[in-house]
Amino acid sequence: MIEVKDVYKKYGKKKVLNGINFTIPKGKISSLIGINGAGKTTILNHIMNLLPVTSGEILIDGEKFSPKDYEKLSFIPDAAIMLPEMKIREAMDFMQEFYDTWNEERAQEILTFFRLNEKDKINTLSKGNVAKVNLLLGLSLDVDYVLMDEPFSGIDIFTREQIAEVFTSYLVEDKGVLITTHEIHEIEFLVDRVILMDEGIVLREFNVEEVRENEGRSIVDIMREVYMPYADELNHHQPNRLGK
Amino acid sequence: MKKFISLLSFEMNRFLKFLVPTLLVTAVVQIFVTIFSSLKYNNELEKIIAQGEQLETIPNFSLQDITGNGIYQLSIMLIVLVFVFYSFFIWYREWLGKNTFIYRLLMLPTNRTYLLLTKSLVFLIGGLLAFSFQFGLYFIELKIAEWLVMDGHYTLLNIHNVQPLYDLVQSLLFPTTLFQFISRYSFAFAALMSLFVGIIIERSFGLKGLIIGASYFIGFFVLYALLDSLLYSASFILRPSQEAIIMMVYQFLVIGISTFISHLLLKNKIKI
Amino acid sequence: MHKKKLLISSLIAVFGIIIYFVSIPTINEEDLVKLTVEAGDEKLLDDVYFNGYLYDYSLFHWDSYEGVTANETLPYLEGLDAAEDQSLRILQKDYPDFINPLLYDTNINLYYVLNSGNRLLSGYFENYEDNYYVDASTVHLNILNKETNEEISEKVERENYPEGDQVDIVGLYEEYPVVKILYTTTSWNSEYSVEKSNLSVGEYNLETKNYKETSLLNDNGNFYDYSSNFYKAKNNKIQIINYYPYNVYDEPEETNGSNGPTSYLYHFVEDTFIPLKDSMAKYFIGNDNQVFSLTNEGEELILRQYNQTGEKVEQETVLDNEFPISLYEEDQYPIVEVINDRLFIAQSATDEISDQKILPTDLQVFDLHSGESLLTGKIDYDTASEVNALEGYIDSIGKMSDF
Numbered sequence: 001m002i003e004v005k006d007v008y009k010k011y012g013k014k015k016v017l018n019g020i021n022f023t024i025p026k027g028k029i030s031s032l033i034g035i036n037g038a039g040k041t042t043i044l045n046h047i048m049n050l051l052p053v054t055s056g057e058i059l060i061d062g063e064k065f066s067p068k069d070y071e072k073l074s075f076i077p078d079a080a081i082m083l084p085e086m087k088i089r090e091a092m093d094f095m096q097e098f099y100d101t102w103n104e105e106r107a108q109e110i111l112t113f114f115r116l117n118e119k120d121k122i123n124t125l126s127k128g129n130v131a132k133v134n135l136l137l138g139l140s141l142d143v144d145y146v147l148m149d150e151p152f153s154g155i156d157i158f159t160r161e162q163i164a165e166v167f168t169s170y171l172v173e174d175k176g177v178l179i180t181t182h183e184i185h186e187i188e189f190l191v192d193r194v195i196l197m198d199e200g201i202v203l204r205e206f207n208v209e210e211v212r213e214n215e216g217r218s219i220v221d222i223m224r225e226v227y228m229p230y231a232d233e234l235n236h237h238q239p240n241r242l243g244k
Numbered sequence: 245m246k247k248f249i250s251l252l253s254f255e256m257n258r259f260l261k262f263l264v265p266t267l268l269v270t271a272v273v274q275i276f277v278t279i280f281s282s283l284k285y286n287n288e289l290e291k292i293i294a295q296g297e298q299l300e301t302i303p304n305f306s307l308q309d310i311t312g313n314g315i316y317q318l319s320i321m322l323i324v325l326v327f328v329f330y331s332f333f334i335w336y337r338e339w340l341g342k343n344t345f346i347y348r349l350l351m352l353p354t355n356r357t358y359l360l361l362t363k364s365l366v367f368l369i370g371g372l373l374a375f376s377f378q379f380g381l382y383f384i385e386l387k388i389a390e391w392l393v394m395d396g397h398y399t400l401l402n403i404h405n406v407q408p409l410y411d412l413v414q415s416l417l418f419p420t421t422l423f424q425f426i427s428r429y430s431f432a433f434a435a436l437m438s439l440f441v442g443i444i445i446e447r448s449f450g451l452k453g454l455i456i457g458a459s460y461f462i463g464f465f466v467l468y469a470l471l472d473s474l475l476y477s478a479s480f481i482l483r484p485s486q487e488a489i490i491m492m493v494y495q496f497l498v499i500g501i502s503t504f505i506s507h508l509l510l511k512n513k514i515k516i
Numbered sequence: 517m518h519k520k521k522l523l524i525s526s527l528i529a530v531f532g533i534i535i536y537f538v539s540i541p542t543i544n545e546e547d548l549v550k551l552t553v554e555a556g557d558e559k560l561l562d563d564v565y566f567n568g569y570l571y572d573y574s575l576f577h578w579d580s581y582e583g584v585t586a587n588e589t590l591p592y593l594e595g596l597d598a599a600e601d602q603s604l605r606i607l608q609k610d611y612p613d614f615i616n617p618l619l620y621d622t623n624i625n626l627y628y629v630l631n632s633g634n635r636l637l638s639g640y641f642e643n644y645e646d647n648y649y650v651d652a653s654t655v656h657l658n659i660l661n662k663e664t665n666e667e668i669s670e671k672v673e674r675e676n677y678p679e680g681d682q683v684d685i686v687g688l689y690e691e692y693p694v695v696k697i698l699y700t701t702t703s704w705n706s707e708y709s710v711e712k713s714n715l716s717v718g719e720y721n722l723e724t725k726n727y728k729e730t731s732l733l734n735d736n737g738n739f740y741d742y743s744s745n746f747y748k749a750k751n752n753k754i755q756i757i758n759y760y761p762y763n764v765y766d767e768p769e770e771t772n773g774s775n776g777p778t779s780y781l782y783h784f785v786e787d788t789f790i791p792l793k794d795s796m797a798k799y800f801i802g803n804d805n806q807v808f809s810l811t812n813e814g815e816e817l818i819l820r821q822y823n824q825t826g827e828k829v830e831q832e833t834v835l836d837n838e839f840p841i842s843l844y845e846e847d848q849y850p851i852v853e854v855i856n857d858r859l860f861i862a863q864s865a866t867d868e869i870s871d872q873k874i875l876p877t878d879l880q881v882f883d884l885h886s887g888e889s890l891l892t893g894k895i896d897y898d899t900a901s902e903v904n905a906l907e908g909y910i911d912s913i914g915k916m917s918d919f
Binding site: 479483 | 518519521522525526528529530531532533535536537540592593594596597616617620621622623904
């Protein structure tokens with residue numbers, strides 16, 4: 001389990017994270033939802049230790065971060081993080097060289113599934129294909145946790161469908177997945193848990209299945225409730241900013 | 245360890261993309277100057293013979309006539325420039341553009357200090373490579389000049405004596421004692437490591453970091469000059485050899501301290 | 517294996533460096549300065565040393581015991597510490613605590629060292645505390661007893677000393693408890709580019725701590741120690757000062773013919789200061805306080821010995837020289853020394869013609885009384901062309917046992 005505890009972050013005077021608390025359990029797909037600029041990418045960077053945590057604590061399986069955790073955590077950001085002049089094969093070789101958890105078989109499967117050519121240079125690929133390469137590199141690692149930052153942004157619909165298929169496959173089975181997005185409808189039916197963020201704090205963290213069964217509400221319903229308190233007032237509901 | 249070598253090889257390949265073309269350009273320029281100078285000298289000799297004057301009045305041709313050439317010296321400065329350029333670029337390139345490779349580097353499952361060590365080692369290896377390359381070039385130029393210049397008018401200079409009387413560049417870069425070599429190149433390496441600390445500080449702390457980082461880098465030189473002048477005033481207790489050793493120790497200290505500071509920053513403070 | 521490039525680069529780097537350092541030539545000192553005796557008894561050179569300079573390579577020292585030593589061929593760190601002056605380097609080995617401050621302390625300037633039997637003396641000035649200017653008002657004397665290793669340090673305030681821009685010590689004499697110091701003080705007037713110099717002698721009593729200074733001569737021009745070394749291996753009672761009446765920037769034509777200096781003889785004990793009359797003669801002191809001069813007269817080379825005041829010629833000999841010895845040519849550089857009652861003359865050429873073989877130094881030894889040639893030899897430089905030297909010359913001759 002990844003635990004984010006009381007994390008604060010300021011950029012100059014602006015408070016981006018104002019005491020963030022949530023968890024990412026293994027075996028579930030969690031979604032971090034918030035508007036642009038809410039601090040989602042910042043949290044991901046914190047978890048991956050790409051941005052040092054100055055206030056608060058992040059524990060990976062109960063322990064503070066250490067470099068070997070990079071064999072446990074895979075980060076798939078929304079831009080390619082390989083040298084653009086590399087061919088796909090070279091990028092894969094790079095990963096294989098440095099990560100003990102690299103799974104070449106799986107990489108080949110994903111390659112075929114996405115219909116990518118090893119010999120293509122990354123800087124010749126379309127945006128959709130770059131996203132696929134990112135996924136390829138991120139998912140071919142036998143890690144415990146996969147973090148994805150806006151995996152669908154700027155991607156055409158057919159690629160999105162392909163990517164969505166990945167989430168339902170064995171490729172993410174029993175991993176702890178965290179997806180950040182502001183387009184909930186793409187993954188509404190894929191995610192197990194939702195974390196709603198606004199103004200630097202977690203407004204609500206819930207299990208999708210439970211809420212549907214117990215309250216009969218969808219993710220969008222909850223979101224409407226949480227993000228539009230005046231609308232709720234109109235509907236005679238109490239604003240519930242801190243409830244679970 | 246295996247991953248360290250992989251990373252080192254990776255960085256080295258990237259550096260060689262800059263270094264090798266530069267060395268080749270230098271080689272072409274220098275050989276051109278060699279051939280040109282030798283033939284020009286032959287021309288002058290022939291003119292003197294045609295005029296019937298004494299051949300003894302014109303001095304012999306030697307490697308010094310080539311290395312003293314302005315364009316030749318520029319070719320060596322070119323290599324130095326590439327090193328200076330790359331010492332900044334080697335770090336800042338990771339943050340350039342949309343596809344920031346620094347993510348990948350920082351997420352490698354290895355001690356982050358490997359980043360520092362590999363980036364500095366490529367300068368060490370690249371530097372010695374350029375040194376050896378130039379040394380080999382001298383040798384080739386010697387042979388070409390000997391072959392081209394009219395017999396009896398060529399003085400074979402020992403390569404280690406290729407130090408025209410007032411040529412600072414050659415005598416700086418190609419010293420004839422091991423002590424001087426280590427002393428000078430460890431100065432350059434200490435400057436490099438100080439620059440790296442400065443860059444890492446800037447990358448870790450933003451604008452504030454730029455000022456601190458630049459101060460650290462400049463501070464290395466300032467402290468060096470201060471130490472030198474302190475030793476000068478303390479000359480009543482120190483011998484010149486002791487002073488030279490102290491300056492060298494200072495350089496190694498800077499290398500050690502810089503490495504340590506960079507290590508701490510990379511581990512705890514650096515951000516993408 | 518894509519680590520090929522790394523491997524190749526590393527190999528070239530490592531082997532390149534190794535080859536570079538392995539191929540640095542070791543210079544054979546014996547090829548740098550080669551002394552050949554062409555006629556006469558080699559044994560005359562026993563205990564003799566020569567100091568000189570190989571341009572543009574290194575200062576060197578040759579003696580009959582150890583052959584050639586050159587500062588440049590010393591191990592680097594040792595070379596950094598080695599005294600530039602070859603005589604001081606020899607002294608430094610035996611008396612490092614005495615000599616090292618003179619060499620290394622940047623505060624100590626303008627030193628003069630006297631080797632007087634069982635004592636070593638040094639006279640020097642120091643800088644003012646705040647700046648790099650020499651404090652001419654105080655002269656420092658250090659006296660080392662070689663046997664007991666005791667060292668005395670005296671700070672002597674010069675009262676009524678001549679003011680000027682530059683001070684130098686050009687002579688030192690000691691006879692306990694008195695130490696006598698010869699100074700030259702020069703001032704230059706930049707408007708007329710004329711230098712005026714003062715020659716003065718200071719007398720210090722080590723017991724009474726009394727000091728008095730007297731001016732000997734004031735004139736336009738400069739005064740120099742006749743032998744231009746700041747190390748004297750003998751406590752001579754007399755000193756010869758050469759006086760150059762013209763400014764260095766003047767053309768020779770403006771000086772009314774005479775190329776050479778006029779010389780003065782100062783007697784430390786008698787306190788006499790007498791001009792030496794023959795302006796064409798090269799005066800020097802023998803190994804037993806004798807006054808000698810050498811003159812070219814026509815084809816002949818005449819050696820004269822004078823009485824103690826330099827006024828009367830006591831003996832005149834024609835030297836039987838094999839090689840020509842020119843005392844006045846600008847590019848000839850003769851060094852003259854009397855050792856064990858024999859006259860040594862080393863004549864070096866300082867004419868740089870690039871690419872010609874380096875001109876050797878001619879060495880001749882004469883009997884002091886008969887003028888007979890006892891030895892002729894040559895000193896050849898850079899015989900294996902290892903260091904690309906352009907010229908070589910000898911600038912002092914002496915006796916090793918004087919150290």
